[in-house]
C-alpha cells in the first residue's frame with residue numbers, strides 16, 4: 001500500500017493524522033513548518049522531533065509527491081519544469097519571471113476532458129486528476145529549485161487541466177498554500193482560470209476568496225460551442241450570470257482571457273459582442289494573439305486586427321491588455337515537454353503528444 005504523502009493534508013487533517021499515529025496534535029504545526037517554511041528533505045534535519053517520531057515519519061509517510069525530471073529555460077527567462085508522477089504520468093509547471101513578480105503556472109489534471117479545439121492537451125482527453133499533494137508539491141519543488149533570493153510571489157491555475165473539474169483537491173491545495181503556518185500565500189496572489197463550470201464556479205465564490213479568470217475566447221454561443229464544447233452545457237448566459245453574482249472583493253475584477261484567432265473571433269463585431277457580454281461585470285480583458293502549434297487548425301491574427309480589437313474594448317471602458325505567449329523557444333504550448341519526454345520514455349505512462357496554446 002502506498003504511504004500517505006504529508007502534502008496531501010491541510011493543517012487540521014495533519015493534526016488528525018498525527019493524533020492517529022499516537023502523537024500530540026500540536027506536532028502537526030511543527031511538521032507544517034518543517035515541510036513548508038524550512039523545506040526539509042529528510043526528517044533527520046528535524047532535531048526538535050523525538051527519534052521515535054522521526055522513525056515513524058520516515059517509514060510511515062512520504063515527503064514528496066513526485067520527482068522533478070527536467071527543466072528548460074527560455075531566452076525570456078521562463079522555465080518549464082517536467083515532473084514524473086508515481087504512476088508514470090508527467091505534468092508540467094511553468095515559472096514566469098516578471099519583476100518584481102515570479103509567477104508559477106500550476107497544473108491541476110493530467111490531460112483534460114474539456115476538449116477546447118485550440119488546445120492539444122484537451123483533444124487528448126483526461127488521464128486523471130492530480131491529488132492535493134501533487135498540486136502543492138509543484139510550488140514546493142520549484143521554489144527549492146530557484147535561487148534563494150527569488151521567491152514565488154503569484155500562483156495561477158492555468159496549466160494542464162480544468163481546475164474546477166478537480167474541485168476538492170484544488171481547494172484543499174489552496175488552503176494548504178495559504179496557511180499562515182506554512183507557505184502563507186495571500187489569496188490575492190492566487191488566480192484560478194476556468195472555462196466556466198457554472199455550479200463549481202458559484203461554489204468557489206462562496207468558499208475561496210481567490211482571483212478569478214474566465215477562459216472566454218468567443219463572445220457568442222455558436223462560435224464558443226464550436227471552439228469549446230463545455231459551452232453546450234454551460235451557456236454564455238449562465239456563465240455570465242454566475243460572473244455577475246460572483247462575490248468580488250472591493251476593487252477586484254474578473255479577468256476574461258480571450259485568445260484572438262485570425263479571421264475567426266478577432267473582428268470588430270466580436271469586440272462589440274464581447275463588450276455587451278461584459279455589461280454589469282467588474283472586468284478586465286487579456287487579449288492573447290494565437291501562436292499556433294503544429295497541427296492547430298486556427299490562424300495567428302493580424303497585428304492590425306489585434307490593435308483594433310483592443311481599441312474597441314478599451315473605448316468601452318475596460319482595461320484590455322495584449323499578452324504575448326512566453327517561452328516559445330522551449331515549447332510554449334503546454335504539454336509539449338511532457339510529450340517529448342514521454343516519446344523518448346514510452347514505458348513511463350501515457351501523456352499527450354502536444355499541448356495547449358494557453359491557460360485553460
Ligand code: SF4
Nearest residue numbers: 112116119122161360
Ligand atoms: S484550454 Fe484548458 S480547459 Fe480547455 S482543453 Fe485545454 S486545458 Fe482543458
